[in-house]
Amino acid sequence: MLEKYNKYKNVAKIAAGAVVCVESEIRGDVTIGARTVVHPKARIIAEAGPIIIGEGNLIEEQALIINSYPENILPDTDGVEPKAMTIGTNNVFEVGCVSQALKIGDNNVIESKADLGRNVILTSGCIIGACCQINTCEVVPENTVVYGSNSMRRTQNEKPQPQTLQLDFLMKILPNYHHVKKTVKGSGALLRN
Amino acid sequence: MASLLQPNRVVYLVRGEKKIRAPLSQLYFCRYCSELRSLECVSHEVDSHYCPSCLENMPSAEAKLKKNRCANCFDCPCCMHTLSTRATNIPAPVPDDPTKTTMKKAYYLACGFCRWTSRDVGMADKSVASGGWQEPENPHAQRINKLIEYYQQLAHREKQERDRKKMARRRQCMPLAFSQHTIHVVEKYGLGTRLQRQRPGAPLSNLAGLSLKEGEDQKEISIEPAQALDEVEPLPEDFYTRPVSLPEVTTLRQRLLQPDFQPAGASQLHPRHKHLLMKRSLRCRKCEHNLSKPEFNPTSIKFKIQLVAVSYIPEVRIMSIPNLRYMKESQVLLTLTNPVENVAHVSLAICEDDDPDGINRTAQILVPNTELVLAGKDAAAEYDELAEPQDFQDDPDVVAFRKSNKIGFFIKVIPQKEEDTDVTVAFKMRHDFRNLAAPIRPSEEGGDAPAAEAIWLTHHVELRLGPLAP
Numbered sequence: 085m086l087e088k089y090n091k092y093k094n095v096a097k098i099a100a101g102a103v104v105c106v107e108s109e110i111r112g113d114v115t116i117g118a119r120t121v122v123h124p125k126a127r128i129i130a131e132a133g134p135i136i137i138g139e140g141n142l143i144e145e146q147a148l149i150i151n152s153y154p155e156n157i158l159p160d161t162d163g164v165e166p167k168a169m170t171i172g173t174n175n176v177f178e179v180g181c182v183s184q185a186l187k188i189g190d191n192n193v194i195e196s197k198a199d200l201g202r203n204v205i206l207t208s209g210c211i212i213g214a215c216c217q218i219n220t221c222e223v224v225p226e227n228t229v230v231y232g233s234n235s236m237r238r239t240q241n242e243k244p245q246p247q248t249l250q251l252d253f254l255m256k257i258l259p260n261y262h263h264v265k266k267t268v269k270g271s272g273a274l275l276r277n
Numbered sequence: 278m279a280s281l282l283q284p285n286r287v288v289y290l291v292r293g294e295k296k297i298r299a300p301l302s303q304l305y306f307c308r309y310c311s312e313l314r315s316l317e318c319v320s321h322e323v324d325s326h327y328c329p330s331c332l333e334n335m336p337s338a339e340a341k342l343k344k345n346r347c348a349n350c351f352d353c354p355c356c357m358h359t360l361s362t363r364a365t366n367i368p369a370p371v372p373d374d375p376t377k378t379t380m381k382k383a384y385y386l387a388c389g390f391c392r393w394t395s396r397d398v399g400m401a402d403k404s405v406a407s408g409g410w411q412e413p414e415n416p417h418a419q420r421i422n423k424l425i426e427y428y429q430q431l432a433h434r435e436k437q438e439r440d441r442k443k444m445a446r447r448r449q450c451m452p453l454a455f456s457q458h459t460i461h462v463v464e465k466y467g468l469g470t471r472l473q474r475q476r477p478g479a480p481l482s483n484l485a486g487l488s489l490k491e492g493e494d495q496k497e498i499s500i501e502p503a504q505a506l507d508e509v510e511p512l513p514e515d516f517y518t519r520p521v522s523l524p525e526v527t528t529l530r531q532r533l534l535q536p537d538f539q540p541a542g543a544s545q546l547h548p549r550h551k552h553l554l555m556k557r558s559l560r561c562r563k564c565e566h567n568l569s570k571p572e573f574n575p576t577s578i579k580f581k582i583q584l585v586a587v588s589y590i591p592e593v594r595i596m597s598i599p600n601l602r603y604m605k606e607s608q609v610l611l612t613l614t615n616p617v618e619n620v621a622h623v624s625l626a627i628c629e630d631d632d633p634d635g636i637n638r639t640a641q642i643l644v645p646n647t648e649l650v651l652a653g654k655d656a657a658a659e660y661d662e663l664a665e666p667q668d669f670q671d672d673p674d675v676v677a678f679r680k681s682n683k684i685g686f687f688i689k690v691i692p693q694k695e696e697d698t699d700v701t702v703a704f705k706m707r708h709d710f711r712n713l714a715a716p717i718r719p720s721e722e723g724g725d726a727p728a729a730e731a732i733w734l735t736h737h738v739e740l741r742l743g744p745l746a747p
Contacts, residue, residue, distance in 0.1 A: 211392050228524065231391035232356060238543055239524040241397045 106263040133166035138173040174246040209243030290737035293318030304586040327575035346550035353388035354546035415537040600746035615651035643689040645675040
C-alpha cells in the first residue's frame with residue numbers, strides 16, 4: 085500500500101487562483117484549493133498520506149502542517165493505510181503553529197505557536213489560542229475558543245470572520261515580491277469528506 | 278551563569294521593626310537617619326490615581342466617587358485583559374426612505390486575547406464609539422446605600438461623643454464650639470498626619486472621614502433589620518443529573534471579580550470598568566522625610582525624590598563559585614561596586630558565633646583583613662580614552678581584578694553542613710558614607726568649605742551560594 089502511495093510523491097496539485105510562494109516547503113501529495121495563500125517558509129509535509137487543503141485558507145510563515153506517522157509505527161511497516169488529512173475552507177494557520185490534526189473543518193483560526201495533535205478533529209468556527217496545545221483524542225465542538233496558559237475553553241456565539249480582505253491583499257502583493265509556484269490548469273475539484 | 282546574578286542571592290539585613298532580609302535593589306536608604314529601609318518600615322501614601330490603559334489621571338475625590346474605576350476602559354470578564362472597541366458596517370434603513378439602506382457604523386467590544394466579544398452576552402452594538410456602554414445595575418444598590426448612610430451617621434455621632442469626652446477631660450475651660458472646630462479641621466486633613474496615625478483604637482474612623490458636615494441637619498435614619506427566611510429556594514430537579522457543560526460555567530476568579538452578581542453562567546458575564554492603579558510615595562517613619570516621590574504625570578516613570586539603596590551602598594554580587602565540598606576550603610569570587618563619586622573604603626568582617634543575625638549561616642567564611650578601596654563612579658570615564666590608570670596597590674591574593682568603580686575579591690568558604698542544598702554565608706560590611714544632604718556648617722577656621730563628615734555604616738550581608746557539588 086505504502087509503495088503505491090510513494091509513487092505519487094513530489095506531486096503538488098495547486099488549483100488556479102491559489103498563491104503559493106516558492107520558498108514554502110511542500111512535500112508529498114498535497115492538493116491546495118483556490119484562493120488559498122501559502123506564505124514563504126510555511127511547511128506542508130505529507131509523509132504518511134495525502135493532504136487536501138480547501139479554499140480560502142491562509143497559511144502563514146513557519147506554520148507546519150504535517151501528516152506524519154503515528155509514533156509507534158515505523159515507515160516500513162506493511163499493512164498501514166495512508167490516511168488523508170483534510171482541511172476545509174477559510175481557515176487561518178498563524179505564524180509558527182503546528183497542526184497534525186487529520187480533519188479540520190471551516191472557519192477555524194489556529195493562532196501562533198499552537199499545537200494540535202494527531203487525534204484531534206476540529207469542527208467549524210474554533211479558535212485555538214496562541215501557544216495552546218491540544219493533544220487529546222477528541223472532537224472539538226463548534227465555536228469553541230481555547231485560550232490562556234492553561235488552555236481554558238469557552239464557547240463563543242459566532243464563528244470568526246473569514247479573512248477575505250487579508251486574502252485579497254496578499255494575493256495582490258505577494259506575487260510582487262516572491263516567485264509563485266505554478267498552478268495546475270483545469271478544474272479544482274476537491275475531495276471533501 | 279546568569280543565575281548567579283539573580284537579585285535574591287545577595288540579601289542585606291534591614292533592622293527595622295522586624296528584621297527583613299531583602300536584596301539591595303528592593304531597599305531604600307534614608308540619608309537623614311543613615312539607615313536602610315525596606316518597604317515594610319516605611320509608610321505608603323497615595324499620590325494619584327490613573328488608569329493603566331488610557332493613562333488618564335484622576336483626582337482622589339473623583340476616584341472615590343467612581344469606585345476607583347476608569348470611565349472609558351473596560352476589562353474582559355473572561356480573561357481580565359483590556360477590551361478594545363471594534364467597528365463593523367451594518368446596513369441600516371435611512372430614516373427618510375425605508376426602502377433604501379445605508380451603511381452605518383456599529384461598535385462592539387472585543388478582547389484580543391480570548392476573543393470574547395460583547396455580542397457573546399447579548400449586548401447590542403452601540404452607535405457611538407465610547408460612552409455608550411453601561412454597567413448593569415446592582416439589584417441591591419438601594420438597600421446598601423441606605424445602610425451606608427445609617428452607619429455614617431452612627432459613626433459620626435460616636436466620634437463626636439468620644440472627642441467631646443476627650444476634650445472635656447483635657448481642657449475644662451475651652452468652650453465646646455471651639456473644640457468641635459478643632460476636631461473638624463483635623464478630620465479634613467485625613468489620615469496623613471502623625472496625630473491621626475498614632476491613634477490605634479479608632480474602629481470606624483474610615484467611615485468618619487465621609488461623615489456629614491457640621492451644619493447639616495442630622496435627620497434620623499432608621500433601617501429595617503434584615504429578615505431571616507426559613508425557607509430556601511429548592512434546587513432544580515435535574516441538578517444532579519444534568520451533564521455539566523464546562524465552557525458554560527464561569528471560573529471562581531471570573532465570578533468573584535463581579536461580587537455584585539457572581540454569575541454562574543458565562544452568558545451573564547458583563548464587562549466591568551477597569552480598575553485604577555495608583556502612584557504612591559514612601560516616607561521614612563522615623564524622620565518623616567520622603568524616600569521616594571514619583572512624578573505626578575502617569576506617563577512619566579521618573580522620580581522627583583529617589584533615595585534608593587543602590588545609589589548609596591556598595592553592592593556585593595557573586596561572580597563565580599567553584600565546586601563546594603563539605604569541610605573543604607574553596608575560593609568564591611565576589612564583586613563590589615561603588616555607587617558614589619567619592620573613593621569608598623570598605624572593610625569586611627565575619628559574624629561572631631553568637632550573632633543573632635547570623636542564624637542562616639551554613640558555612641564558615643574567611644574574609645580579607647585589609648581594607649578594600651574602591652574608586653569613585655565616574656560617568657564620563659567610558660568615553661575618556663586617555664583615562665589615567667588607577668594607582669592602587671592591590672594584593673593579588675585578595676583582589677582579583679579592578680575595573681573603574683568595581684573590584685573583584687576572593688573570600689574563602691568552608692561548608693559546615695553535609696548534604697547542604699543551599700550554602701549560606703554571612704559577613705558584615707563596613708563602609709564610609711558621606712552625607713551630602715546634611716547642611717555643611719561653616720567651620721571655625723574659615724577658609725574652604727569642609728568636606729562632609731564621613732560616618733561609618735555597617736551592614737549585614739548574606740549570600741546564597743547554591744548546593745554542594747555532588
